[in-house]
Amino acid sequence: MNPYQFKEKKDTRSGFGAGLLEAGKRHPEVVALAADLKGSVKMDAFAKAFPERFIQVGIAEANMISMAAGLALCGKIPFTGTFAEFATGRVYDQIRQSVAYSNQNVKIYAPHAGVSVGEDGATHQALEDMGMMRMMPNMTVIHPCDYNQAYQATLAVAEHNGPVYLRCGRPEVPNFTDPNKPFEIGKADVLLEGADVTLAAIGHLVWPALEAAEILAERGVKAEVICVSTLKPLDTPCILKSVLKTGCIVSCEEHQFNGGLGDAIAQFLCRTVPTPMEMVGMDDQFGQSGKPMELMDFYGLNAAGIVEKAEKVLERKAR
Amino acid sequence: MLNTTELNATACQIRRDVIRMIHGAKSGHTGGSLGCADYFTVLYFNVMRHNPQAFRMDGKGEDLFFLSNGHISPVLYSTLARCGYFPIEELGTFRKLHTRLQGHPSTQHHLPGIRMASGSLGQGLSNAVGAALAKKMDGDAGIVYTLHGDGELGEGQIWEAAMFAGAKGVDNLIATIDYNGLQIDGSTKAVLDLGDLRAKFESFNWTVLEMNGHDVAEIEKTLNRAKGLCGQGKPVMILMKTEMGHGVDFMVNDNKWHGTAPNDEQAAAALAQLPVTLGDY
Numbered sequence: 236m237n238p239y240q241f242k243e244k245k246d247t248r249s250g251f252g253a254g255l256l257e258a259g260k261r262h263p264e265v266v267a268l269a270a271d272l273k274g275s276v277k278m279d280a281f282a283k284a285f286p287e288r289f290i291q292v293g294i295a296e297a298n299m300i301s302m303a304a305g306l307a308l309c310g311k312i313p314f315t316g317t318f319a320e321f322a323t324g325r326v327y328d329q330i331r332q333s334v335a336y337s338n339q340n341v342k343i344y345a346p347h348a349g350v351s352v353g354e355d356g357a358t359h360q361a362l363e364d365m366g367m368m369r370m371m372p373n374m375t376v377i378h379p380c381d382y383n384q385a386y387q388a389t390l391a392v393a394e395h396n397g398p399v400y401l402r403c404g405r406p407e408v409p410n411f412t413d414p415n416k417p418f419e420i421g422k423a424d425v426l427l428e429g430a431d432v433t434l435a436a437i438g439h440l441v442w443p444a445l446e447a448a449e450i451l452a453e454r455g456v457k458a459e460v461i462c463v464s465t466l467k468p469l470d471t472p473c474i475l476k477s478v479l480k481t482g483c484i485v486s487c488e489e490h491q492f493n494g495g496l497g498d499a500i501a502q503f504l505c506r507t508v509p510t511p512m513e514m515v516g517m518d519d520q521f522g523q524s525g526k527p528m529e530l531m532d533f534y535g536l537n538a539a540g541i542v543e544k545a546e547k548v549l550e551r552k553a554r
Numbered sequence: 555m556l557n558t559t560e561l562n563a564t565a566c567q568i569r570r571d572v573i574r575m576i577h578g579a580k581s582g583h584t585g586g587s588l589g590c591a592d593y594f595t596v597l598y599f600n601v602m603r604h605n606p607q608a609f610r611m612d613g614k615g616e617d618l619f620f621l622s623n624g625h626i627s628p629v630l631y632s633t634l635a636r637c638g639y640f641p642i643e644e645l646g647t648f649r650k651l652h653t654r655l656q657g658h659p660s661t662q663h664h665l666p667g668i669r670m671a672s673g674s675l676g677q678g679l680s681n682a683v684g685a686a687l688a689k690k691m692d693g694d695a696g697i698v699y700t701l702h703g704d705g706e707l708g709e710g711q712i713w714e715a716a717m718f719a720g721a722k723g724v725d726n727l728i729a730t731i732d733y734n735g736l737q738i739d740g741s742t743k744a745v746l747d748l749g750d751l752r753a754k755f756e757s758f759n760w761t762v763l764e765m766n767g768h769d770v771a772e773i774e775k776t777l778n779r780a781k782g783l784c785g786q787g788k789p790v791m792i793l794m795k796t797e798m799g800h801g802v803d804f805m806v807n808d809n810k811w812h813g814t815a816p817n818d819e820q821a822a823a824a825l826a827q828l829p830v831t832l833g834d835y
Binding site: 266287288290292293295297298299300301302303304305306307308309310311313328329331332333336337338339 | 611612613614620660661662669670671672673674676677678680681682683684685686687688689691692694710711714715717718721
């Protein structure tokens with residue numbers, strides 16, 4: 236039985252929008268920049284409340300990122316907002332030089348990540364973004380799992396000094412985390428304790444991991460579910476503690492295997508405690524058009540997909 | 555404030571520093587560094603309001619400068635040292651292991667006077683626009699200056715920033731183009747013709763000025779005129795006519811010297827044309 240319940244489904248980008256408004260109230264240095272997607276990225280409320288602190292850049296993402304670096308240099312806390320693909324792949328070099336290498340306090344907020352963007356198709360479905368951002372020195376990478384956590388994470392990001400990549404999603408997903416729980420950057424949460432297999436999930440895959448744990452429980456398997464949320468710095472003590480107990484792990488993410496959560500966990504475990512591992516995610520392929528949840532199902536980014544990988548890794552552990 | 559004689563003497567010493575630094579490292583960008591020595595001297599000694607003795611990263615209450623064409627770092631480093639940002643002896647560490655004087659400007663090594671990394675071209679104008687907006691929000695009267703190569707105008711981001719600054723009236727911004735007509739692969743005309751730069755920037759709602767980048771009096775007059783144009787609703791662009799390699803006869807207007815270090819003989823020949831004025835580091 237899943238101890239977590241939700242009353243409604245909400246989008247993480249709206250959690251960001253509410254968090255940005257609150258961060259704006261708390262911190263006069265917070266400014267927001269949009270590249271013609273103010274509404275889609277949920278910066279409307281902030282722009283309305285603080286018009287003098289909202290900068291409409293137009294469709295010019297490179298300019299937006301480098302401008303944000305200049306704003307940060309002079310003491311502002313800029314949040315840039317555009318779709319994850321245009322927030323990373325299009326401006327990798329600007330982020331690398333002006334933000335990460337220059338270590339400017341820029342918050343790159345990137346909604347519409349993953350295949351759950353849906354009908355727009357692969358050009359708009361960022362699946363490599365966390366990998367690109369994670370590779371850069373000085374960069375923190377955060378990917379909240381629901382509306383409440385996105386709200387709290389946004390507040391935490393505003394107060395954190397340093398470059399941050401904040402990844403969010405487009406569709407409405409179960410909103411189940413405690414709305415009042417402050418977000419701790421770099422801290423993973425054990426949502427369910429279990430002794431047989433670890434399910435380490437991030438973003439939209441956290442709820443399906445809880446569902447998968449419920450299915451596994453019916454089959455007599457006790458899964459431990461970890462909500463990772465901060466991909467970098469990865470909460471390695473939490474992962475390590477869990478796998479020392481369970482002896483195997485499945486990573487779950489809406490991202491390429493390359494560069495994502497699975498990659499980060501594998502890299503850590505192979506240098507500490509080599510552990511049988513399986514990955515739920517995109518295996519070196521682009522997405523396509525379709526309804527968001529239809530795509531999640533097609534690519535196995537759901538509870539059934541996680542259960543399948545969990546059973547596979549349990550078999551390997553038994554060998 | 556330096557008089558014309560002192561400005562020329564300082565620029566000459568900076569040119570010596572440039573040659574000696576690049577020769578010492580056996581690597582670096584000589585041509586553009588020599589070509590911009592007069593501009594840097596006037597800007598840092600007579601025009602900008604800045605505080606070399608108490609450098610603060612956020613530059614509050616000061617004018618700021620961003621070097622967008624980071625490869626001409628030698629001329630910036632020499633100018634910063636000669637202004638008092640750090641000891642001139644440190645110029646000898648340029649491009650060497652553990653130096654604060656990285657090949658291209660870096661903040662990672664905490665060199666006073668450097669506020670943003672540059673090297674990958676086309677980003678400095680955007681950095682400057684962001685800083686200029688922050689100053690406006692804070693009611694800070696500081697002006698933001700940038701320098702760009704002419705070849706750098708091939709980068710699309712320059713035009714994104716130019717369009718933004720013009721459209722939004724970022725009028726505490728004075729950009730300068732090092733208009734020497736040469737880039738690595740040849741003349742700008744041959745590589746990618748710049749066309750009518752004045753008309754281009756004017757059509758982007760900038761005020762465009764022109765100056766001879768090797769006449770310190772004209773540079774000072776033009777920069778002051780640009781300052782006077784601040785607060786009038788438009789950013790200012792200065793097309794600065796220069797010679798790549800200016801000051802060393804065998805380097806002038808030869809794109810071979812864009813990114814080449816002089817060997818021992820060439821360095822000696824170059825230094826023979828640049829008398830010691832302030833004393834070598």
